[in-house]
Amino acid sequence: MNAAREFLWLANGASVPWADVPEWPAPEFVAVTAAELARGGRLCAWFAVPGQSGPRLAAVIAFDADNTLAVGRSAPVAKAYPSLTLRHPQAHLFEREVWEQHGLEPEGHPWLKPVRRQNGDHPAVGRFFEVAGGEIHEVSVGPVHAGIIEPGHFRFQCQGEEVLHLEIALGYQHRGVEESLPGGPHRATLSQMETVAGDTTIGHATAYATVLEALAGAEAPLRAQWLRAMALELERLANHTGDLGALAGDVAFLTTASACEKLRGDFLNLTALICGNRFGRGLVRPGGCAQDLDPARAAQLLKRLQAALADVAEATDWLWDANSVRARFELTGTVSNRQADEIGLVGVAARASGLVRDVRFDHPAGWHRFAQMPVSTWPDGDVFARARVRWLEIRRAGRFLGEQLAAPPEGGIDDAVGKPAPDTLAVALVEGWRGEICHVALTDGGGKFRRYKIVDPSFHNWPGLALALRRQAISDFPICNKSFSLSYCGFDL
Amino acid sequence: MFVLDSILYRLQRGCQTMRYPQGPAPALPDRHGGALRVDAAKCAADCDACVPVCPTQAIVREPGQRVALDLGKCIFCAACIAACPTRAITQTNDHRMAVARREDLLLGGPGAEEVRLAAALNGKLKKLFGRSLRLRQVSAGGCNACEADTNVLGTIGWDLSRFGIQFVASPRHADGLLVTGAISRNMELALRKTYAAVPAPKIVIAVGACAIAGGPFIGHPQVLNGAAAVVPVDLFIPGCPPHPLTILDGLLRWLDRLEA
Numbered sequence: 001m002n003a004a005r006e007f008l009w010l011a012n013g014a015s016v017p018w019a020d021v022p023e024w025p026a027p028e029f030v031a032v033t034a035a036e037l038a039r040g041g042r043l044c045a046w047f048a049v050p051g052q053s054g055p056r057l058a059a060v061i062a063f064d065a066d067n068t069l070a071v072g073r074s075a076p077v078a079k080a081y082p083s084l085t086l087r088h089p090q091a092h093l094f095e096r097e098v099w100e101q102h103g104l105e106p107e108g109h110p111w112l113k114p115v116r117r118q119n120g121d122h123p124a125v126g127r128f129f130e131v132a133g134g135e136i137h138e139v140s141v142g143p144v145h146a147g148i149i150e151p152g153h154f155r156f157q158c159q160g161e162e163v164l165h166l167e168i169a170l171g172y173q174h175r176g177v178e179e180s181l182p183g184g185p186h187r188a189t190l191s192q193m194e195t196v197a198g199d200t201t202i203g204h205a206t207a208y209a210t211v212l213e214a215l216a217g218a219e220a221p222l223r224a225q226w227l228r229a230m231a232l233e234l235e236r237l238a239n240h241t242g243d244l245g246a247l248a249g250d251v252a253f254l255t256t257a258s259a260c261e262k263l264r265g266d267f268l269n270l271t272a273l274i275c276g277n278r279f280g281r282g283l284v285r286p287g288g289c290a291q292d293l294d295p296a297r298a299a300q301l302l303k304r305l306q307a308a309l310a311d312v313a314e315a316t317d318w319l320w321d322a323n324s325v326r327a328r329f330e331l332t333g334t335v336s337n338r339q340a341d342e343i344g345l346v347g348v349a350a351r352a353s354g355l356v357r358d359v360r361f362d363h364p365a366g367w368h369r370f371a372q373m374p375v376s377t378w379p380d381g382d383v384f385a386r387a388r389v390r391w392l393e394i395r396r397a398g399r400f401l402g403e404q405l406a407a408p409p410e411g412g413i414d415d416a417v418g419k420p421a422p423d424t425l426a427v428a429l430v431e432g433w434r435g436e437i438c439h440v441a442l443t444d445g446g447g448k449f450r451r452y453k454i455v456d457p458s459f460h461n462w463p464g465l466a467l468a469l470r471r472q473a474i475s476d477f478p479i480c481n482k483s484f485s486l487s488y489c490g491f492d493l
Numbered sequence: 494m495f496v497l498d499s500i501l502y503r504l505q506r507g508c509q510t511m512r513y514p515q516g517p518a519p520a521l522p523d524r525h526g527g528a529l530r531v532d533a534a535k536c537a538a539d540c541d542a543c544v545p546v547c548p549t550q551a552i553v554r555e556p557g558q559r560v561a562l563d564l565g566k567c568i569f570c571a572a573c574i575a576a577c578p579t580r581a582i583t584q585t586n587d588h589r590m591a592v593a594r595r596e597d598l599l600l601g602g603p604g605a606e607e608v609r610l611a612a613a614l615n616g617k618l619k620k621l622f623g624r625s626l627r628l629r630q631v632s633a634g635g636c637n638a639c640e641a642d643t644n645v646l647g648t649i650g651w652d653l654s655r656f657g658i659q660f661v662a663s664p665r666h667a668d669g670l671l672v673t674g675a676i677s678r679n680m681e682l683a684l685r686k687t688y689a690a691v692p693a694p695k696i697v698i699a700v701g702a703c704a705i706a707g708g709p710f711i712g713h714p715q716v717l718n719g720a721a722a723v724v725p726v727d728l729f730i731p732g733c734p735p736h737p738l739t740i741l742d743g744l745l746r747w748l749d750r751l752e753a
Binding site for chain 2: 195276282
């Protein structure tokens with residue numbers, strides 16, 4: 001392969017001129033993308049960019065071991081291109097999404113159906129996979145669920161208690177986040193980024209701010225990067241603690257459930273101590289942060305953090321000790337290391353299947369260039385592994401916060417960020433508590449957004465839950481579901 | 494051994510449920526700010542500095558008119574407060590914001606500087622729901638933060654069930670709906686069907702800026718800008734998301750359970 005036809009390499013949080021992104025005719029672009037994935041690349045984003053002569057495909061690929069990203073694009077595609085999914089299942093949902101958004105058909109795609117498109121007063125969920133046979137029955141759940149949970153539809157094909165196949169249909173939370181972005185940023189854009197997934201406000205707002213800073217050739221002040229990194233870990237602590245409590249609750253282990261559900265709120269209140277809002281609204285903004293952490297506030301944060309961490313340690317110790325819990329968690333909902341790699345899992349779910357995959361470590365940007373933490377993995381791929389990785393990350397996040405609070409960088413927290421450069425592509429990855437958040441922005445000739453792609457970690461991971469349910473008792477669905485703890489709104493956009 | 498350990502731990506921790514509403518309400522975070530207050534009389538003539546900074550277009554000022562802020566559309570970003578040169582818009586640090594009529598969230602008119610809090614139910618509805626309210630939650634086109642902070646009310650610190658309020662797993666078992674989200678068009682049918690499945694008399698509570706007016710997604714063609722487009726709403730609880738205390742205050746105020 002000659003040099004002019006290689007993918008363009010860039011670092012996380014960097015921008016490149018769109019004209020420099022190498023272009024291939026669509027069939028060759030699919031072939032070179034497949035080759036990059038075959039030699040260890042991972043698909044962070046696969047999307048299309050509308051243009052006068054037709055939409056172009058674009059790919060962002062991560063080479064985790066090389067700490068680098070690669071981008072490439074196709075020439076305008078008329079109607080169809082050969083499907084990448086046939087060789088790399090991790091492209092499966094991406095190709096469905098491109099088909100739905102731009103009408104480009106991935107020829108040979110094994111399961112081409114809508115992702116989140118509207119069909120009157122409900123989503124166009126399409127036909128479900130059906131298993132036939134005298135002993136087969138179908139269970140249909142949702143969109144409205146039996147609790148305070150986001151909407152989604154689950155269709156199980158069962159033989160007795162055993163699930164042969166689960167298909168997940170989403171789109172109910174679709175509220176037009178991506179569609180509203182061309183021509184932006186608009187007045188409401190930052191607020192919409194904070195609410196792509198409300199429990200991941202810091203993660204998505206940091207990705208958005210990083211993209212805007214990269215487009216303007218600017219960088220947030222160090223102290224703001226420090227604040228963002230700490231807020232990201234507080235977000236992780238709250239959600240991981242809540243998930244451990246919910247997992248305990250789903251196996252009726254109520255002592256840990258009650259304790260952790262309350263402790264989750266204690267962590268949320270630490271975020272509110274910094275910015276006033278329990279979910280971190282209004283803290284991160286392009287150019288820096290809106291609120292600073294004065295020494296008195298930092299001291300209070302540390303004190304309350306240590307108390308909450310000690311309580312979480314005590315509450316989860318019972319969980320790990322209880323045979324009744326281990327019997328339910330172990331060997332339940334297993335996703336093998338090979339499956340996890342093939343379908344492109346990210347975050348907790350990937351690391352619990354033994355994959356060493358963590359943006360903070362592999363693609364450090366912002367404060368993570370200066371302060372690292374080890375990647376937490378567990379080899380087994382079951383519910384226990386996903387719970388255990390959360391616990392490891394709680395401890396490491398706690399230690400990280402202690403270290404950072406002990407050595408605050410000086411200086412301001414907010415710089416004016418300039419105008420985005422025209423015809424430029426920027427990529428930002430952030431390791432949110434669920435996993436890799438990917439934002440890709442492409443500007444037009446006037447520096448406005450021409451295309452903005454958001455990939456929530458849930459987009460990669462929902463197929464993992466479907467796989468985890470194969471050959472499981474349907475009664476284990478709640479703990480399998482909770483062990484992934486995926487976002488509906490982050491997927492639906 | 495862990496059984497004895499955990500029993501001992503539970504004994505040591507004691508009751509962790511807050512005293513409120515018998516005791517004082519827990520303090521809001523000091524940077525939270527609470528509800529807004531609009532003293533339109535303080536506005537400089539022709540000043541509309543707050544209007545363009547509002548991300549959800551919650552503030553309008555027509556030429557020659559008073560400024561009007563719709564707390565139902567507000568996502569509490571406080572950009573207007575920073576932009577206001579005369580301190581006409583201020584934070585009250587008050588967690589109470591629930592209203593029974595949509596227009597009671599419009600701030601800025603004479604005598605309407607702050608929200609007009611919901612009055613307690615009376616008559617038949619109070620008799621039916623005052624001591625036992627079963628709700629079905631419908632999440633429809635938001636970000637899951639309102640859902641998260643509604644869930645918090647079920648934890649041991651808040652213990653919503655001590656007021657007889659519970660979330661149930663079927664609309665057939667419910668007295669009403671608690672709705673969150675901007676009502677995506679993709680959830681319109683599900684919301685309509687869920688409402689129809691609740692036996693009458695039934696009530697609807699809209700929690701959060703999205704369910705009241707669309708929140709950050711207001712005006713998107715993919716949403717219906719709030720629950721009232723599909724079902725009649727009886728109680729509006731503003732916030733993005735509302736603090737758990739704001740939601741609890743709304744429920745208790747409305748059920749007349751605050752003056753115990």
